[in-house]
Amino acid sequence: MSINEYSLSELIGGGRRRAKIQKTKIDWCDYTWNCASGCLNNCPYCYARKIALRFPSVYPNGFEPTFYPARYSKSLPKKPSIIFVNSMFDIFTDSSYKYYPDLPPHTIATQHVIGLIFDKAKKNKQHFFLALSKLPFPYWFNIPKPKNFWIGYSLTKESEDIDRTDLRKFDFISAEPLDIDLLFKRLKEIIKPRPNIVQHKRWVIIGCQTNPIVIDTDRKAILKLYEQLKKADIPLFIKNPLREKLDVDITEYPREILNHLKRR
Numbered sequence: 001m002s003i004n005e006y007s008l009s010e011l012i013g014g015g016r017r018r019a020k021i022q023k024t025k026i027d028w029c030d031y032t033w034n035c036a037s038g039c040l041n042n043c044p045y046c047y048a049r050k051i052a053l054r055f056p057s058v059y060p061n062g063f064e065p066t067f068y069p070a071r072y073s074k075s076l077p078k079k080p081s082i083i084f085v086n087s088m089f090d091i092f093t094d095s096s097y098k099y100y101p102d103l104p105p106h107t108i109a110t111q112h113v114i115g116l117i118f119d120k121a122k123k124n125k126q127h128f129f130l131a132l133s134k135l136p137f138p139y140w141f142n143i144p145k146p147k148n149f150w151i152g153y154s155l156t157k158e159s160e161d162i163d164r165t166d167l168r169k170f171d172f173i174s175a176e177p178l179d180i181d182l183l184f185k186r187l188k189e190i191i192k193p194r195p196n197i198v199q200h201k202r203w204v205i206i207g208c209q210t211n212p213i214v215i216d217t218d219r220k221a222i223l224k225l226y227e228q229l230k231k232a233d234i235p236l237f238i239k240n241p242l243r244e245k246l247d248v249d250i251t252e253y254p255r256e257i258l259n260h261l262k263r264r
């Protein structure tokens, strides 16, 4: 994602004065919530870090992992919606908690925050919550999550896919910036279900690097990916600007989410 995907009101809406979460320009969800910000991973293309450093009045601790109780308490919309939990932080932020125990008190105590986030999802059953992580330590999978909450893995570059975490543990995969070779390499894990871990089919979201736009794949490869996912009955969502640049209008959602929201 890029800064371009955020409206100014959404960015300012991260502040203390607004009581409601804001609509988002991110095209696969309706709202972003962001009760926390910051991450100590050092991805060079990180849009969230750029935003946090650009708006110090909204993110007073820069990009250090920080939990904001007032933002946590913001009210959610009435209409059943897809809510992206963490466009400004990593849901597990485990590396910071584990390897930087001396961080100041505003630092996210990960487990506690995850408990709070799950609690909010439980109390707002009409919505569907989606969170992403690049730091999936196996420990976190032991925390029971609500039915209206999916956790996805950010599958980016091969060099960042160090742990080679088992993708079968995740509810969805977000490949952005897309490395099509890596995605094909790991497609088997996405396609083959492991019923004792995940009952439902997964979902794949792909997008290119933005700001500046970098697309290192072509239409043919994307259509091949689509065909393989289709055979496995796994929906694909292609984000803009990749969708427009390659002229592939594919914006599918999982049935589980649509049924939950009573959308078609």
Ligand code: SF4
Pocket: 038, 039, 040, 041, 042, 043, 045, 046, 047, 048, 049, 088, 089, 090, 134
């Ligand atoms: S894991 Fe996500 S939030 Fe953390 S630095 Fe990388 S892109 Fe940014």
